[in-house]
Amino acid sequence: VDDHPRSRPSATALWRARGRTAPLPSSYTTIGDTTSGTCGTNFEILSNEHLVAEIERLRNMNGVLDGPRCRACGAAYLENPDEFILNGANGKKPVRGHGEGEVEKPLRVRLIHRPCRGRPGSRFSVTLDHLRQKSTAQNASILKAFVNGGGIQKVRRMILAVEGRNCGVARVYDRLFWLEKTLLAYEREQLRRWKARVEASGQRVYNHLAHDDIALNVNWETSEDRRLTTLNCSTTADVKSGYVYRIDVDFDPTINPADFIAQVFGEPDEPRRHLNKSYTNLAGDTFTHPLMSFQRETGRLDERNLFAAAAHQHSLFLSQKLPLLAADDLTKRRIEREVSARIDLIDELRLNYFAFPATQRDTSRTPFSGIMTRDIYTKAAHLHLVKEMLPRGAIKLVTEQEATLPRIIPHIFHDHIAADDFTWLAIGFDKEATKPKRQRRISDYKQAFSVFMFALHASDPDAAERMSTPDQVRAFIARFMSTATQTHAGVTTGPIQSSNYQQRWMPQIWVHSPVETHGESLKIVGLPLPRRSLRTSLLGLPFSTDVQTLDDRDKERIARHVFDATLQPVSAFFNALRERLSPARRAGGRSARGGASFVNGAFYNPRALIALLNIFRVHYNWFEPRPYVTAGVSELGTEEVERGTTVVRIPGTDELIEVETKAERRPIKRTPAMRLGAHQVADDEANPDPPDPLRVLYRPWIYAGTPVWDKFETPGVDQRRRRSARVR
Numbered sequence: 001v002d003d004h005p006r007s008r009p010s011a012t013a014l015w016r017a018r019g020r021t022a023p024l025p026s027s028y029t030t031i032g033d034t035t036s037g038t039c040g041t042n043f044e045i046l047s048n049e050h051l052v053a054e055i056e057r058l059r060n061m062n063g064v065l066d067g068p069r070c071r072a073c074g075a076a077y078l079e080n081p082d083e084f085i086l087n088g089a090n091g092k093k094p095v096r097g098h099g100e101g102e103v104e105k106p107l108r109v110r111l112i113h114r115p116c117r118g119r120p121g122s123r124f125s126v127t128l129d130h131l132r133q134k135s136t137a138q139n140a141s142i143l144k145a146f147v148n149g150g151g152i153q154k155v156r157r158m159i160l161a162v163e164g165r166n167c168g169v170a171r172v173y174d175r176l177f178w179l180e181k182t183l184l185a186y187e188r189e190q191l192r193r194w195k196a197r198v199e200a201s202g203q204r205v206y207n208h209l210a211h212d213d214i215a216l217n218v219n220w221e222t223s224e225d226r227r228l229t230t231l232n233c234s235t236t237a238d239v240k241s242g243y244v245y246r247i248d249v250d251f252d253p254t255i256n257p258a259d260f261i262a263q264v265f266g267e268p269d270e271p272r273r274h275l276n277k278s279y280t281n282l283a284g285d286t287f288t289h290p291l292m293s294f295q296r297e298t299g300r301l302d303e304r305n306l307f308a309a310a311a312h313q314h315s316l317f318l319s320q321k322l323p324l325l326a327a328d329d330l331t332k333r334r335i336e337r338e339v340s341a342r343i344d345l346i347d348e349l350r351l352n353y354f355a356f357p358a359t360q361r362d363t364s365r366t367p368f369s370g371i372m373t374r375d376i377y378t379k380a381a382h383l384h385l386v387k388e389m390l391p392r393g394a395i396k397l398v399t400e401q402e403a404t405l406p407r408i409i410p411h412i413f414h415d416h417i418a419a420d421d422f423t424w425l426a427i428g429f430d431k432e433a434t435k436p437k438r439q440r441r442i443s444d445y446k447q448a449f450s451v452f453m454f455a456l457h458a459s460d461p462d463a464a465e466r467m468s469t470p471d472q473v474r475a476f477i478a479r480f481m482s483t484a485t486q487t488h489a490g491v492t493t494g495p496i497q498s499s500n501y502q503q504r505w506m507p508q509i510w511v512h513s514p515v516e517t518h519g520e521s522l523k524i525v526g527l528p529l530p531r532r533s534l535r536t537s538l539l540g541l542p543f544s545t546d547v548q549t550l551d552d553r554d555k556e557r558i559a560r561h562v563f564d565a566t567l568q569p570v571s572a573f574f575n576a577l578r579e580r581l582s583p584a585r586r587a588g589g590r591s592a593r594g595g596a597s598f599v600n601g602a603f604y605n606p607r608a609l610i611a612l613l614n615i616f617r618v619h620y621n622w623f624e625p626r627p628y629v630t631a632g633v634s635e636l637g638t639e640e641v642e643r644g645t646t647v648v649r650i651p652g653t654d655e656l657i658e659v660e661t662k663a664e665r666r667p668i669k670r671t672p673a674m675r676l677g678a679h680q681v682a683d684d685e686a687n688p689d690p691p692d693p694l695r696v697l698y699r700p701w702i703y704a705g706t707p708v709w710d711k712f713e714t715p716g717v718d719q720r721r722r723r724s725a726r727v728r
Helices: 048-059 139-146 152-163 169-201 257-265 303-324 329-353 375-389 405-412 414-418 435-459 461-466 469-480 532-538 552-564 568-580 606-622 672-676 693-697 707-713 717-727
Strands: 084-089 092-096 102-106 108-113 123-127 206-220 228-238 244-249 276-280 286-290 394-400 422-428 485-488 491-495 510-512 524-529 638-640 645-649 656-660 665-667
Touching: 048 375, 084 707, 102 707, 108 707, 139 152, 139 169, 139 606, 139 693, 152 169, 169 606, 169 693, 206 244, 206 375, 206 568, 206 606, 228 375, 228 568, 228 606, 244 375, 244 568, 244 606, 257 303, 257 329, 303 329, 375 405, 405 414, 405 524, 422 552, 435 461, 435 469, 469 552, 524 532, 524 552, 532 552, 568 606, 606 672
Parallel strands: 206 394, 394 422
Antiparallel strands: 084 108, 092 102, 108 123, 206 228, 228 244, 276 286, 422 524, 485 491, 510 524, 638 665, 645 656
């Protein structure tokens, strides 16, 4: 027991580089209740293996970007293209070449996996996904419909209007998943080129990131209360450009609950597997103990929903599918006994081993094609993959006070912290403030800032003239920021941050920001992990220390962090998502339909929801120019224009007069990818155009950088080489 006033329970597995398992700490620091004699600590060890499994799930977007595999051994072509041999084309069609007349474009490319040569499945063909689409002209319109709230029925009507015949829902889903795969492959290749270009330049990179979650609802969880299932979507964006790197949902669509339960725990007539483990104590005695969550194969998943979904799958089969079986009664009774035995096994595990309460799911709906994962593993894997996507350099991460983050951030960014290249800022603000109240606070802030700048110009006009807008805002923050504490009747009662952010290694001083920007009203900012020099200065100081009593250098550095602490890019993305995608809207409100068949703000198919989120994010990043202004730096999002004149009529007369226009600056509209530098734009190009969706959708982006890319992208290269060789 450690009675340090700022220590709190902290139990974590040491997560290091991918694929390596670090040893667990030998002891844990806990804080106990000495009066009652009980520890009162509730902590849980997390698993390296579960984290690696979640990283591998999200790395290729639930297998969307896996690419073709050798059917003999399962080796993926994209992971090691050098192991595969090109074996010619399987079908060709003539196309117009580049100044060379007609050339033959391959319809399919044959590959042979060299280590498995001669084995069945080692020779296979790959083709482009859009090859079998009978009509591709409306794909750009379908893409715009998906990113602007168009549902499945709207897309069906669009296809009907173009082709003159109806199509099923399965065809719309095929088009949805094809768009997701193509756009994700395009983005992955563009970001790979951008990262290589930035690292090759040798310039010092400073990655300023904002991380937040959005909760989306899907389906009913139970039929009694119609409680919606909530999925958390971890999102990280670049503050300087607004580029949204990833949005990852804590739902694994690759798992079938009933099959997974049978695979892990065995058949009903088999001995129970993966429930207990044998241990040997110091005296040499052997005993068994139930597996803990980090030791269980199901520990990465939401186990309560896993068992309920598996039992529901079997129940629906008995009630809906079995009566339709074209077989004799003896066969039906045998199948019914086997399925009922599986249900009994699941109930036994759920009630007697895991102690999960029984839930009655809606008997009219099929279960999810997948299962929810534990949010802490999804969030850790999300941050790990974002770190992989960034060029080498320093990282500043801005988050809210999420309880799980102190357990994972120090381990995910361990290497950056050791190199003193990592800063973590945590913020909180008044989310319940009404619009009039926010406007009143903004007005007070602008007035106080004007008074401050007037006094600064009066005291030192030369220094004030040399200061840029960010310097002026940081100077204002340094002068008027104050220590944030919990108070009651004017008396300090404790730190303002939650207990998760009162760790021994965290500075305890949190500050009130005097700046009102981007709807973050009454913002408080903490520094859980600043750079080493500032952390050394602040560690050990009480949480109630007046920030204005610190030395000027520390005040300046804290003011710089308060200025940078914003969630603006993810907030702007979430606002667009809520407004434009109907499945992302908040539940509640009025509706023209009522009753048990409709819940406003819910979505049924989580896999389709993930595809819509990925399509919307890529379209938001690459194809939609819009103005974007960072905190306190309005000039970065505008450009100067010459003031012209216009002619207006004097009211009540026919006399015309010439007056000057008011506009002095106009907003610059660029996509987040342009502002990030991933989409290169010429310096003299004032209004660059985003990429053309039709030119993006029909290129083999998933095979970029491999020999298959050359076959599909540049048809006739080998033919031209052979012709030039004959000429020579």
